[in-house]
Amino acid sequence: MFSSVRTPRVYEHIATEIERAIDEGRLASGDKLPPERQLVREFRASRVAVREALRALEHRGLVEVRQGSAGGHFIREVDTDLLIRTLE
Numbered sequence: 001m002f003s004s005v006r007t008p009r010v011y012e013h014i015a016t017e018i019e020r021a022i023d024e025g026r027l028a029s030g031d032k033l034p035p036e037r038q039l040v041r042e043f044r045a046s047r048v049a050v051r052e053a054l055r056a057l058e059h060r061g062l063v064e065v066r067q068g069s070a071g072g073h074f075i076r077e078v079d080t081d082l083l084i085r086t087l088e
Contacts, residue, residue, distance in 0.1 A: 010045050014053035017043070022062060022075060029077040033063070 008016075021027045033039070039050045054073055057063040064076045 010043075010049040011052035011056065014039070014043050014045060014050060015056045018053065018057060019060075019062060027075050029075055031075045033073040033075070035072065 036047060036050050040047050062076060063073050065073055
């Protein structure tokens with residue numbers, strides 16, 4: 001009778017925006033994402049939403065986390081095998 005309405009969660013919107021920046025070439029392999037606090041301000045979202053988005057992007061193989069003083073979230077090189085497995 002009624003169709004369900006699905007509103008995207010905040011973290012999904014953030015992940016989509018970062019993924020779009022990668023697709024459009026505004027972010028390239030090896031680029032470092034801004035710190036979490038800056039992303040919170042830019043997206044006007046909670047820190048939890050930003051962290052969840054980064055985790056989702058890491059799970060998809062688009063972002064990697066590096067530890068240490070020069071660490072942070074970095075854009076990974078596109079892994080075509082991972083992309084094929086995801087699409088299957």
